[in-house]
Amino acid sequence: MKNFIFFNPARILFGKGQLAGLADEIKRLDCKRILVVSGRGSVKRIGLYDKVISILKDMGLIFFELEGIHPNPRLADVRRGIDICKRNNVDFILAVGGGSVIDAGKAIAAGAVCQRDIWDYFAKRYEIEGALPLGDILTLAATGTEMNGNAVITNWETKDKLSIGSSHLIPKFSILDPEYTYSVPKDQTVYGIVDIMAHVFEAYFSPTPNTPLHDRIAEGIMTTLVENAYKVLDNLKDYDARANIMWCGSMALNGLIGTGKEEDWATHDIEHEVSAIYDIPHGGGLAIIFPNWMKYVLDEGVDKFVQYAQRVWNVQDNGQGDREIALEGIQRTREFFDHLGAPSTLKDYGIGHENIDVMAQKAVRFGPIGGYKKLYKEDVANILKMCL
């Protein structure tokens, strides 16, 4: 294990009806002027948005609304939000929606306080100096943003999808009611599951030795996720399945399974380049790329893939040899994504080889990517070709 600092002060209110705690959470923060950030209508359709607004009105708070945040949230929307905050002395951001809405909220929270233009923190990697406090009500189990200090934003002018990370951006509170995810349609549910699984992969496939507890927690998340993915596809309103998937989502990216080890993140970096150009669903991109990444890096360390195959997929050792066991684990991953109905090739999105060179170049713009195996431009291009 490597040295680490673990610090995650997000307050998680988990379960049915936890919206009842919203007023107390806001009171605790002593905020008065709120920007409510939301997406493109789903929170209104399920009646959540009206409930939130009614709570804010009952509290006599001043609030402003920023609606219409897109998936793969856009810098232009973030700028709109920052402008509202600055003009109105907003002192709290309340994000109501999925990961994109919360990520937009975080970027707005930072931009309202930080000295430079917000995009500089993404593109030039300046350190975030502070942020307005942010709380959220999560309606999609996927990104884990509800329990970490990360945000991913896309600049559509430059076709760059980049991230920031800071403890200033960890939500002061996150309300996680699995019932709010009942209405998430099957395809979005699947993308969320793939995203969570991918977050675990990025931490799990690490060159750092001797992290047995990290490994077992990661394996526990993956096993729980697989088991409950099948259940939720049978019944989108299975409370326990939705709850387990939601908690897996937070646990996958709250720092616990990644701290004290070198993580990978190459697959996420590659996917970001694909969706920055083609605007495909993040989970869809990951489902295509991850099994190919696994095959590409396998020989860098077969043992971890053997452990993965045996502990997560229960692949038996029948004397077929380690590499075959490992490949069987990768195959089972592909089959799981297939069973969920996730895409398996870039062709499924009509993407050909035309931008592979551009995407590979951009993926390594800050240097080689990945921890399990360092990937250079040519490696990224090779993996993308495997995805065609």
Added chain:
Amino acid sequence: MKNFIFFNPARILFGKGQLAGLADEIKRLDCKRILVVSGRGSVKRIGLYDKVISILKDMGLIFFELEGIHPNPRLADVRRGIDICKRNNVDFILAVGGGSVIDAGKAIAAGAVCQRDIWDYFAKRYEIEGALPLGDILTLAATGTEMNGNAVITNWETKDKLSIGSSHLIPKFSILDPEYTYSVPKDQTVYGIVDIMAHVFEAYFSPTPNTPLHDRIAEGIMTTLVENAYKVLDNLKDYDARANIMWCGSMALNGLIGTGKEEDWATHDIEHEVSAIYDIPHGGGLAIIFPNWMKYVLDEGVDKFVQYAQRVWNVQDNGQGDREIALEGIQRTREFFDHLGAPSTLKDYGIGHENIDVMAQKAVRFGPIGGYKKLYKEDVANILKMCL
């Protein structure tokens, strides 16, 4: 899964040489007048205490020292500490030592601020209203106090060992350097391992259904603990073994595996009554009581014990039947504690039946105990008789 609130803002600085971060942590809290709490010499013998004092001196801080905290920390020492704080306007507690030292520090931190006599919060269960900020440097992997808001104190006048819990008592930072545990002798190391295992049991054996991720994390902690217990007994200075056990200790009782479910804690309650009268090591008492508790409550829910036997001890299903599988898991637990050299009967401490009635009565003073099976006075007495 039940509804839950998870909130754990402890900053964990984990690994070799993390003491280098102490000055920054104290600066961040902007504290000036510090009470340093320590035990009976081991932190001096390993040279840690002098290093800490030298850091405080270099920072130009005013500090006071409270030494000599005992295992099963005593109310009298807590009162001494509160008195120092009040007389000297102390604004920060720095606990340097094992769980007892940190627990004493927490009780002092609360007593220095709270309005009532500190023992009222233990004996009459008043809610803690606030506390001085506390940081710690941990030297023993065992109680998990470094990452939670709990403290256990013994009142030797009344022979009561009771606990308090509050988010005010969660350490602002905890420095966990596995090298500081190198000099912990074998018996104390073993008691720590048993204590950690017992914390996992208390959360794991729960009547709450459908907590698959909690279960798997708990099983991951137990498996990692067993694997590393054997390693550390072979070599008390095995860094990775010490590191893994230390992180297991924090993870076992930081809320993650217990939140959202009914926990048990009967065995801890019973052990507290034993050590409140006989002052035996907490881990030793737990090693005696837990396997007997398991046998006593087994028929309340055999399935969870089967899962435990299979996933933690790899007990194979050879058609022997669920109850036999479960009993094999309990037997393996006993054998593990035996292998560590932990005691197996109260006789090992020269304890007979003379106070069983008193201990059973006190264990249920606030009502029946336990979540897996509710235990009344007679049940507690029965379990203690099994321990003779």
